[in-house]
Each structure stands twice: as structure tokens, then as C-alpha cells.
Amino acid sequence: MLAEHSKSKKIFDNGFQISKNADLASKIYGKENVVNATLGIFYNEEEEMHTLDIVNEEYKTLSGRELFNYSSSINGEELFIQAVKQYLFGKNFSKSLGENFSEVIAAPGGSGAIYNTFKNYINPGEVVLLPNYMWSSYKLMSKEVGGGYQTYSLFNKKGKFDLVNFKNSVMELAKIQKNLVIVLNNPCHNPTGYTLSSYEVKGVMNILKEACSLCNVVLINDIAYMDFNNKKNDLTEFCKDLPKNFLLMITFSMSKSFCCYGLRVGAQVAISSSKETIDTFLDASLYTCRSVWSNISKGGMTLFSNIVLNKKKYKQLVLEQTYMKNLLQERANIFLKEALEIDLKILPYKSGFFITIPFKKGDEEKIEKKLKEENIFAIIIPGAIRVAICSIPKYKIYNLASKIKKVIY
Numbered sequence: 001m002l003a004e005h006s007k008s009k010k011i012f013d014n015g016f017q018i019s020k021n022a023d024l025a026s027k028i029y030g031k032e033n034v035v036n037a038t039l040g041i042f043y044n045e046e047e048e049m050h051t052l053d054i055v056n057e058e059y060k061t062l063s064g065r066e067l068f069n070y071s072s073s074i075n076g077e078e079l080f081i082q083a084v085k086q087y088l089f090g091k092n093f094s095k096s097l098g099e100n101f102s103e104v105i106a107a108p109g110g111s112g113a114i115y116n117t118f119k120n121y122i123n124p125g126e127v128v129l130l131p132n133y134m135w136s137s138y139k140l141m142s143k144e145v146g147g148g149y150q151t152y153s154l155f156n157k158k159g160k161f162d163l164v165n166f167k168n169s170v171m172e173l174a175k176i177q178k179n180l181v182i183v184l185n186n187p188c189h190n191p192t193g194y195t196l197s198s199y200e201v202k203g204v205m206n207i208l209k210e211a212c213s214l215c216n217v218v219l220i221n222d223i224a225y226m227d228f229n230n231k232k233n234d235l236t237e238f239c240k241d242l243p244k245n246f247l248l249m250i251t252f253s254m255s256k257s258f259c260c261y262g263l264r265v266g267a268q269v270a271i272s273s274s275k276e277t278i279d280t281f282l283d284a285s286l287y288t289c290r291s292v293w294s295n296i297s298k299g300g301m302t303l304f305s306n307i308v309l310n311k312k313k314y315k316q317l318v319l320e321q322t323y324m325k326n327l328l329q330e331r332a333n334i335f336l337k338e339a340l341e342i343d344l345k346i347l348p349y350k351s352g353f354f355i356t357i358p359f360k361k362g363d364e365e366k367i368e369k370k371l372k373e374e375n376i377f378a379i380i381i382p383g384a385i386r387v388a389i390c391s392i393p394k395y396k397i398y399n400l401a402s403k404i405k406k407v408i409y
């Protein structure tokens with residue numbers, strides 16, 4: 001019955017199923033004996049999903065009309081758009097954007113923002129360039145829009161961003177494609193927790209500017225985890241001296257930073273030195289919004305702008321986010337210290353929700369089974385285990401590195 005192009009669609013990303021298995025194991029063996037490091041959701045030390053007080057309080061003040069009416073436009077509420085710019089670039093956002101043109105469109109989470117970009121910038125038969133360790137939805141989305149994907153290698157032998165491989169991968173595709181869409185997931189990359197240094201960001205931008213002499217370049221920077229960066233975020237380096245055929249697309253999400261996973265609010269922030277590029281972005285993206293999800297939750301957008309545009313509420317938000325960030329760092333430090341002591345190799349981690357442990361490719365099934373026997377539940381990706389430290393309390397992190405080492409070797 002399915003249309004031809006839908007016949008091979010099947011999701012193998014079984015995170016939600018593994019999490020259910022973890023819940024089942026908790027019932028059988030006791031919660032304290034099970035490590036559920038599966039999903040990218042922040043849990044507190046009591047292993048309950050964490051929510052922010054400022055978000056709960058503000059949500060309760062919203063009127064029925066603010067919550068349930070349609071958004072006043074497909075782009076999103078005007079105040080939401082202003083708040084997104086301010087959230088990313090500060091009050092002086094027009095100064096940070098320099099000579100560039102910019103438009104913001106509300107989307108259902110970061111997922112919607114990325115999908116919308118793939119949809120309108122990948123030509124049929126073209127591939128998107130993804131990191132070799134990645135959030136698996138990128139692959140699904142590239143297929144969904146009729147494209148394919150190739151990967152660049154994230155790390156060199158020194159554990160730094162592999163600019164050489166990145167350049168080779170970009171140039172190879174730039175020579176044969178009209179458009180080249182590239183995904184960077186920075187800061188706090190999922191699944192490794194890596195964040196590029198400013199030197200590496202400059203390197204990436206120089207390579208992409210060079211590629212602009214061969215094809216149009218669209219850089220998606222997925223900033224879903226931006227508020228867990230333990231260094232200050234600076235997006236301005238991505239906006240400097242942009243060639244006319246370069247489009248920067250920052251994809252924003254409320255899910256992780258506001259603990260609002262199910263609210264489904266995010267945005268595409270398009271930046272280019274070409275007015276025409278931004279005008280056509282607006283035309284095509286609004287068309288896609290209208291034809292796929294129409295418009296975004298008015299309540300979610302109002303919640304965001306009410307907090308971000310109010311000095312006192314914003315201050316409380318930052319305080320609560322800092323609490324989460326510090327707790328994550330404490331959890332990470334326990335794991336990293338023990339991993340170092342027992343010589344367990346991990347992929348370069350700076351900050352964020354996940355730590356990734358590589359193993360020999362091909363051993364995935366065996367390792368998943370052995371982890372389960374130890375009552376450890378985590379996502380197995382090709383050649384690595386992703387441990388979601390966002391969802392496990394500190395007391396369960398002690399000795400986890402050594403248990404994982406036993407499973408791998």
C-alpha cells in the first residue's frame with residue numbers, strides 16, 4: 001500500500017524501547033540497581049525528570065487564549081522572534097549580525113528547524129555532510145527529504161576537531177554538488193560532548209568560505225545544547241565576512257535549555273550577507289511550515305518571550321540553567337576521573353548531556369547484551385556507547401566506567 005518512496009522507511013533508532021526495558025528491569029531488580037542512561041532528558045538526583053521553576057511559574061500565568069489560540073503568524077509570534085535573537089546574540093543582536101540580513105522562523109523544536117532546512121536546501125540526489133558521530137535523526141531527515149548523507153570525521157589522533165578531514169570532505173562534495181548542506185552540532189555535541197575551540201571555528205569557517213568558490217554552502221549549526229556549554233557561547237565568529245552564496249542556519253530548541261521537551265518549540269535563524277538569500281529563505285520556509293505543521297504553539301512561544309524579555313525572569317532562568325550545568329559537570333567529573341584511572345578510552349568530552357565510549361565496530365549486539373546483563377541501559381551507536389549522564393544521579397556514576405570497561409574488553 002505504501003507509496004514507492006516510503007517502502008523502505010523503518011526506524012532502527014530504539015532509544016525509547018531501551019528506556020522501557022530499563023524501566024522493566026527497575027521493577028524486577030530495584031531502581032537502585034539499574035542505570036538508565038538512555039534518553040537525552042535531564043533527570044535530577046532523585047531520578048525524576050527535572051523541570052524549571054521559572055518555566056512552571058510562567059506557564060501558570062498564561063491565559064487560555066495565550067495557550068490555545070493559533071499563532072498570529074506562520075513565522076511565529078513577533079515577540080518570540082525578538083526573544084530568539086536576543087537569546088542567541090544578546091540585546092545588541094543587530095550589532096552582532098553586522099552587515100548581514102537575518103530572519104527567524106518558529107519551528108516545532110530543533111527537529112522541525114533542521115528538517116525545514118534540509119527540505120529547502122538539499123537538491124534531489126545531493127548529500128548532506130554530517131559528523132561521523134551524530135544524533136541519528138539527521139540521517140532520517142536527509143532520507144525523508146529525498147537526499148542522502150556522507151560523514152566527516154570529527155576527531156584527529158590528538159583528540160581535536162579534524163580540520164584536515166573536514167576540508168577534504170567539504171571540497172570533495174563542493175566540486176560535484178550545487179548546494180552543500182553541512183551540519184555542525186556545536187557546542188556540547190551529541191553524543192560526544194565536544195565543543196569546538198574558537199581556533200577550530202575559525203578553521204571551519206575558512207574552509208567553508210573557500211568552498212563557496214565551488215558551490216553554495218549552507219552551514220547548519222545545531223545549538224540544541226548551547227546552555228550546557230561551560231564556556232561562554234559566541235556565535236559572532238560564524239557571521240563574519242560571509243560570501244554571498246553562504247547561508248548560516250542556526251537551529252534553536254527550547255527542549256533541553258528550558259526542560260520543555262514535549263512543548264515542541266524551536267526556531268530557524270537564517271543569516272546571510274545576501275538579501276535575496278534571506279528573502280527566498282522566508283518564502284520557501286513559510287511554504288514548508290504551512291504545508292507540514294502550519295504554525296507553532298502560541299503558548300510555548302509566549303512562555304519563551306515572557307521569560308527572555310523580562311530581566312528578572314531571565315536572571316532566574318540563567319540561575320536554574322547554571323544549577324543543571326554544574327550538576328552535569330559534577331557527574332561528568334566522576335566518570336572522567338574514574339575512566340582516566342582505569343585507562344578507559346572515551347571520545348573527547350568538554351561538557352553536555354552525553355559521554356561516549358568507543359569500541360570495536362561490529363561488537364554492537366554483543367555489547368548491548370552484556371550491558372543489559374549488568375543492568376546498564378544506554379544507546380549503542382555504531383562503534384560506541386552513548387552514556388546519557390543527564391539522566392543518571394551521581395551515586396550511580398561511581399564504578400560505571402569500570403563496569404563498562406569489563407563489558408568492552
Ligand SMILES: Cc1ncc(COP(=O)(O)O)c(C=O)c1O
Nearest residue numbers: 040109110111135190224253255
Ligand atoms: C543534537 C540534537 N539536535 C536537536 C535535537 C532536537 O530536539 P527537539 O526537536 O526536541 O528540539 C536533539 C534532541 O535530542 C538533539 O539531540
